Amino acid sequence: MILPLLAWLVLALLILAIPAPFSQPYVMPAVAGVCGAAAVAVLGFLAFGAEASEIVVPVGLPGASMRLALDGLSGVFLLLLFVSAGACAVYGHGDRESLAFFPLFVAAMALALLAADGFTLLLGFEAMSLASWAAILVHHEEKASRDAALLYVGMAAFSAACLLPALILLSPAGDRIDGLGFAAMRGAAAPEGFRGVLVLVLVVLGAGSKAGLFPMHVWLPLAHPAAPSHFSALMSGAMTKVALYVMIRVLFDLYAAPPPAWWGVPVIALGAASAVLGGLRANLEGDVKAVLAASTIENVGLIAIGIGVALTARGGDLPGLAALALAGALLHAVNHGVFKTLLFLGVGAASHAGGSRAISKLGGLIHRMPVTTGCVLAGGSALAALPPSSGFASEWLLFQSVLAAPRIGGLGLQIVFAVTVALMAVAAALAASAMVRLIGVAFLGRPRTPRGAVADETDRPARAAMLGLAGVSVALGLLPGPMLRLINPALHALTGSDLAERAGLLLVTPTSVALGYCAPAVAMLVGLGFFAALLVLRRLAVRGHVRGPAWANGFAASPAWLPFGDPVTQYGGDSFAQPIRRALGGALMAALEEVDMPAPGETRAGNLAIHLADPAERYLFAPIGRLRRAISSRADAMTFLSIRATLAVMFVALVVLLVVIAWVQA
Amino acid sequence: MLAPQGFGTFAYDFSHLLGGAALVLSFTLLYQRRLAAVIHIYALQACVVGAAAAWQGFAQNAPHLYVTALIAFGAKGVLIPVALHRIVRRLDIRRQIEPALGIFPTMILGVGLVGLAIAVVLPSTRHVQAQTLAREDLALALSVVLLGMLAMITRRNALLQVVGFLSLENGLMLAAVGIEGMPLVVELSVAVLVLVAFVVFGVFFFRIRERFDSLDVRRLDPISEERR
Numbered sequence: 007m008i009l010p011l012l013a014w015l016v017l018a019l020l021i022l023a024i025p026a027p028f029s030q031p032y033v034m035p036a037v038a039g040v041c042g043a044a045a046v047a048v049l050g051f052l053a054f055g056a057e058a059s060e061i062v063v064p065v066g067l068p069g070a071s072m073r074l075a076l077d078g079l080s081g082v083f084l085l086l087l088f089v090s091a092g093a094c095a096v097y098g099h100g101d102r103e104s105l106a107f108f109p110l111f112v113a114a115m116a117l118a119l120l121a122a123d124g125f126t127l128l129l130g131f132e133a134m135s136l137a138s139w140a141a142i143l144v145h146h147e148e149k150a151s152r153d154a155a156l157l158y159v160g161m162a163a164f165s166a167a168c169l170l171p172a173l174i175l176l177s178p179a180g181d182r183i184d185g186l187g188f189a190a191m192r193g194a195a196a197p198e199g200f201r202g203v204l205v206l207v208l209v210v211l212g213a214g215s216k217a218g219l220f221p222m223h224v225w226l227p228l229a230h231p232a233a234p235s236h237f238s239a240l241m242s243g244a245m246t247k248v249a250l251y252v253m254i255r256v257l258f259d260l261y262a263a264p265p266p267a268w269w270g271v272p273v274i275a276l277g278a279a280s281a282v283l284g285g286l287r288a289n290l291e292g293d294v295k296a297v298l299a300a301s302t303i304e305n306v307g308l309i310a311i312g313i314g315v316a317l318t319a320r321g322g323d324l325p326g327l328a329a330l331a332l333a334g335a336l337l338h339a340v341n342h343g344v345f346k347t348l349l350f351l352g353v354g355a356a357s358h359a360g361g362s363r364a365i366s367k368l369g370g371l372i373h374r375m376p377v378t379t380g381c382v383l384a385g386g387s388a389l390a391a392l393p394p395s396s397g398f399a400s401e402w403l404l405f406q407s408v409l410a411a412p413r414i415g416g417l418g419l420q421i422v423f424a425v426t427v428a429l430m431a432v433a434a435a436l437a438a439s440a441m442v443r444l445i446g447v448a449f450l451g452r453p454r455t456p457r458g459a460v461a462d463e464t465d466r467p468a469r470a471a472m473l474g475l476a477g478v479s480v481a482l483g484l485l486p487g488p489m490l491r492l493i494n495p496a497l498h499a500l501t502g503s504d505l506a507e508r509a510g511l512l513l514v515t516p517t518s519v520a521l522g523y524c525a526p527a528v529a530m531l532v533g534l535g536f537f538a539a540l541l542v543l544r545r546l547a548v549r550g551h552v553r554g555p556a557w558a559n560g561f562a563a564s565p566a567w568l569p570f571g572d573p574v575t576q577y578g579g580d581s582f583a584q585p586i587r588r589a590l591g592g593a594l595m596a597a598l599e600e601v602d603m604p605a606p607g608e609t610r611a612g613n614l615a616i617h618l619a620d621p622a623e624r625y626l627f628a629p630i631g632r633l634r635r636a637i638s639s640r641a642d643a644m645t646f647l648s649i650r651a652t653l654a655v656m657f658v659a660l661v662v663l664l665v666v667i668a669w670v671q672a
Numbered sequence: 673m674l675a676p677q678g679f680g681t682f683a684y685d686f687s688h689l690l691g692g693a694a695l696v697l698s699f700t701l702l703y704q705r706r707l708a709a710v711i712h713i714y715a716l717q718a719c720v721v722g723a724a725a726a727w728q729g730f731a732q733n734a735p736h737l738y739v740t741a742l743i744a745f746g747a748k749g750v751l752i753p754v755a756l757h758r759i760v761r762r763l764d765i766r767r768q769i770e771p772a773l774g775i776f777p778t779m780i781l782g783v784g785l786v787g788l789a790i791a792v793v794l795p796s797t798r799h800v801q802a803q804t805l806a807r808e809d810l811a812l813a814l815s816v817v818l819l820g821m822l823a824m825i826t827r828r829n830a831l832l833q834v835v836g837f838l839s840l841e842n843g844l845m846l847a848a849v850g851i852e853g854m855p856l857v858v859e860l861s862v863a864v865l866v867l868v869a870f871v872v873f874g875v876f877f878f879r880i881r882e883r884f885d886s887l888d889v890r891r892l893d894p895i896s897e898e899r900r
Contacts, residue, residue: 672791
């Protein structure tokens with residue numbers, strides 16, 4: 007019932023992509039309407055039992071039809087997708103330059119989530135990559151955009167190159183076209199031994215490179231700032247989740263048998279590495295959108311930890327724990343999808359109004375853009391996992407699952423989980439610090455540029471989109487129980503257990519030993535404490551307030567051409583990051599501070615240069631790049647061979663081929 | 673018409689003898705030090721292939737193979753060698769051949785290649801029991817092809833590279849005529865003849881003397897550097 011409706015809505019999005027290149031003003035409102043209708047439909051589907059269904063659509067490859075399916079798992083991700091996409095469409099109503107790709111992007115993601123066979127899945131997945139690639143290229147006159155787009159499309163091709171063989175390995179032998187249907191994969195015997203491990207490796211590489219998992223995360227902080235804000239919001243909020251959906255779908259559903267327990271360990275390790283590195287990079291980036299992109303790496307890492315724990319628990323035959331960990335992962339995916347979309351929209355509005363994406367050029371926006379700042383504060387508190395927020399609820403569930411995980415296996419696994427908990431705590435602290443830095447430097451304080459001083463609040467639809475998302479985020483924080491109930495069908499289908507009786511309307515009790523979490527009560531307590539502190543402060547404070555000149559760090563009075571004070575006298579993004587950079591940056595990011603101090607008497611300015619290098623770039627991408635250059639320069643030399651040497655090369659190749667044939671036949 | 677073409681029949685033995693002769697001539701080609709001798713041996717090989725084609729035309733009762741035989745005799749056995757001799761005289765090419773690899777290692781390599789050809793062809797045609805004739809013939813033909821290539825790369829002489837190519841082509845024709853019912857043999861031989869003629873004329877018109885190395889693209893480097 008719901009599934010054909012969704013299929014028609016996806017078709018409607020595809021049709022909307024036809025007038026979109028002609029900058030028709032009705033496209034974005036129509037996209038928003040379609041997304042809203044789809045979100046309501048999926049919500050109804052999840053609320054009323056989530057009966058899995060499958061339909062065959064008579065289009066597709068020659069000799070094959072597209073198969074679409076809807077079940078609890080895809081429903082959760084579709085709900086997230088349509089909520090964020092609807093808000094982004096409202097926000098981006100004035101978009102004229104990348105309009106053509108927006109409906110396509112949303113439709114491709116929906117197709118990937120609805121797919122019930124390997125071809126449709128990859129079709130949606132790659133169309134999603136290509137549509138967002140085009141959006142990154144909107145500002146193609148900037149070299150940074152072109153480089154980011156090249157890296158982005160390379161990673162997308164890599165993920166397809168990994169996912170296709172993984173799906174083929176899972177399909178039963180024989181009819182390859184029908185065998186790529188998900189039902190056939192579920193019915194087939196799960197590949198064992200090294201083939202099974204190959205499936206794991208390929209899926210983690212393929213889905214992980216799209217999600218932004220540790221060694222494949224380098225594209226996020228480059229690609230997200232290059233795309234228009236409503237695209238980067240959707241890329242960060244929904245697209246990375248589609249990749250995680252593929253990972254969950256393959257590892258929990260299509261791989262028929264419960265995999266060995268150790269399969270979870272590499273996923274956990276990569277997740278923990280992404281969480282810490284992403285959190286650290288979020289503190290060091292100078293571009294506000296790159297900060298959010300880095301924090302996406304961190305959150306994808308946390309979700310991957312949940313997936314890994316669930317995988318390990320499933321292998322260890324503990325369905326209850328697997329359900330708990332997967333619930334944490336799914337809830338965090340939904341929550342992060344909502345608040346990261348919100349943050350990207352808010353920060354996009356702020357950088358548009360403030361005239362720069364550099365954190366060191368923004369400041370004092372709270373006075374000029376109160377609504378935007380309020381929404382960013384709501385999203386930021388969720389990202390920093392402050393107690394009554396949605397981020398806290400899901401990260402708390404993840405922590406509960408990892409803390410309960412050591413009962414799965416022996417000492418080795420216990421050590422893994424102990425280290426993981428410590429790294430998760432570090433990541434959470436780094437995320438909080440990154441949010442304090444982002445909001446404190448870019449939104450509080452004094453303006454740093456004249457443009458920032460006259461920044462205007464965004465238009466009404468954009469504000470409405472942000473307020474709506476902020477409302478959803480707060481509601482998810484205050485009532486995690488109902489959202490968990492919507493996730494329950496997916497948990498039941500994937501792990502055989504669920505949290506039905508543990509997730510109440512107000513109280514969530516993940517394990518029998520731990521205390522429950524009642525978000526409204528916590529919110530009330532926090533609110534009471536806040537108001538008590540406010541009262542005490544008001545009592546103790548001097549009556550009335552006076553605005554005086556800011557202390558100028560011992561500098562002279564600010565000059566006339568800088569009415570808001572010299573920006574260098576304000577605490578900036580780099581100065582905020584310095585302690586963390588010095589404590590962790592040296593070991594993890596090869597941070598190097600280079601001070602260029604003029605000699606006494608010289609008149610030039612002193613300079614402090616900071617060099618950072620991501621370990622994945624240094625140890626993985628740089629060697630691969632060198633290898634590629636070496637191979638291509640070798641191959642280049644072949645064009646300059648004499649005719650005899652060219653013939654000899656061909657002759658040797660022929661002889662080698664014949665030897666191989668003879669050897670195979672022997 | 674000699675119907676059963678199995679091991680020990682006269683049809684088999686005679687075509688085997690012709691194929692073997694072509695192979696021996698290929699080996700002879702490898703150790704020649706004088707251009708004139710190389711061209712003579714090539715002409716001889718072409719005649720042997722023509723005889724093989726004629727014999728197969730008789731044994732398979734396939735008259736179109738006589739056309740192939742005629743092309744082999746007339747064009748490759750007579751016209752092309754004459755043309756090559758004229759090129760050597762007109763361009764005043766040095767009559768000695770400068771080897772890139774010594775005679776002895778070349779012969780060892782050649783023997784290895786024949787072994788390889790047999791090791792590849794005989795097992796891979798195992799299922800075609802009826803055509804024993806074709807199997808043995810294919811191994812010989814592949815050996816001739818490989819030896820032709822070897823002749824091309826072990827000599828620093830442009831004309832020898834051409835002759836090596838021509839000898840390779842002889843091997844192809846040997847394979848084509850040896851298989852009963854192979855379609856388009858005549859068309860194939862005509863097409864290959866055109867190709868061969870172009871190679872020979874190319875040598876003449878471009879006045880390639882001792883080496884192809886003068887066509888070395890490295891000389892174009894200054895231009896390509898500018899374009900980068």
